[in-house]
Amino acid sequence: MRLIVFIISIFIVSLTVAVFYGEILVDSSLFFKAILLYWLFSTLYSHLTIVVKKGKLNMDYGISYGLSFGLLAGPLGLFIFEFVQRFIVYFNRKYSNTADPDEFLHTFYNIGAFTLNNSIAFFLFQMLYPGFQNLPFGFWLLIIILVITVSLLSDLYLITIFTISKDIMSIKEAIDFIKSRSILDMGKTAFSNGLLFLLLMEQQWEMVIALFLLNYLVSRSFLFKSQTIQHKLERDRFEQMAYTDFLTTVYNRTYMDKIMQELNNSGECIGVIVSDIDTFKRINDTYNHAVGDYVIQHYAATLQNNLQEKDCLIRSGGEEFTIFLRHRSFQQCVELLEKIRVEVECSPVPTEYKSDHVAINYTASFGLYYYKTGGETEIKRAYVYADELLLQAKESGKNRVTAKNGTMNLPLTSRFK
Secondary structure, X not given: OHHHHHHHHHHHHHHHHHHHHOOOOOOHHHHHHHHHHHHHHHHHHHOOOEEEEEOOEEEEEOOOOHHHHHHHHHHHHHHHHHHHXXXXXXXXXXXXXXXXXXXXXXXXXXXXXXXXXXXXXHHHHHHHHHHHOOOOOHHHHHHHHHHHHHHHHHHHHHHHHHHHOOOOOOHHHHHHHHHOOOHHHHHHXXXXXXXXXXXXXXXXXXXXXXXXXXXXXXXXXXXXXXXXXXXXXXXXHHHHHHHEOOOOOXXXXXXXXXXXXHHHOOOOEEEEEEEEEXXXXXXXXXXXXXXXXXXXXHHHHHHHHOOOOOOEEEEXXXXXXXXXXXXXXXXXXXXXXXXXXXXXXXOOEEEEEOOEEEEEOOOEEEEEEEEEOOOOOOHHHHHHHHHHHHHHHHHOOOOXXXXXXXXXXXXXXXXXO
8 A cells, every 4th residue: 555655646746746837848849749759769669678577566677768858848748748658558568468467556656757757857957057068068967967866766766665565675675776777778868868858959850760760779689689698598508408417417318419429520539438336226225216316426426526628427327427538548548537436436425314324335337448530430339339348347346447449459458446
């Protein structure tokens, strides 16, 4: 109820100021030409306005041309413009089903707030302009001051509304809200309104239309770029979700097919590794699958922490992982895997089981096939070779690295515990 009283009070005060001022400053011909152009382009701009949800209220962020119209026609002319324009937007949103539940009340707020603020700016302009007109860029300095004043008044109204609706609960939140206003948007508002006022006073209609069109094209271009960036971010996010294993957050089997196609003809030497946790079924049987999942996460994190950005880690099965090591020699690949093997063996997994703290010891085995892509051996065949080498490591006692250098046709190399 207090919110409705506050909004209606602003509307009544703005109407009172307009009526008591009692005149439109320009002749009827100029007034009607100007108001038709403003209505046309303000309606055109309305679908470019960015709407941000703040608690229960929707806030419109978009450039306002009310200042220039208020300076031209005075408070009464400004009220007429805002009243008609805001209801044009209201009925358009109702027709297009984009209106929020309190759109009618918000319309009265917009009429009252924009009329009252820009009427105050009008009176300040009339009072201060004589002192500014002889200063270098005095007109523009005054316009900037007026835009800052209008912005602060608008923020004051909104902070009051958000305090009533309990969307702002402290002075810090109020200050943060004021700080969120864009200085660039305020600059655009100042120079657009200043130019419009000067052009209207000279009745340079072609220039007025050109300025409106320029702002429209710039705003539309900005909106299009923003939407394009947003769509790209959404596509990237969905692509990342499609390629991510949710348990370990490393790449999944789907991404493995993609990266194998990319690497297959790259002509570089890579290490293809297939690895898994030894006797993993025993962990699940001894404890439970939740503990088993925690061990898998621990193993994935250990592998990832030892890799470089250009390397690729994939969860290719339950407890099985595939690694593509890039820009390393065969010996460097073997030494890295041996380092990881020892780290896994020496790093028990702390977890809970039946309300007790337990440390799970486990080991892992590795099969490494090192070769040069783009030759006779397809990467899928290299993966099969690495898988066979893993089986040999398992058959030889587990907890070991079994490797082969396919670039030199060297014999099998094994590293034991």
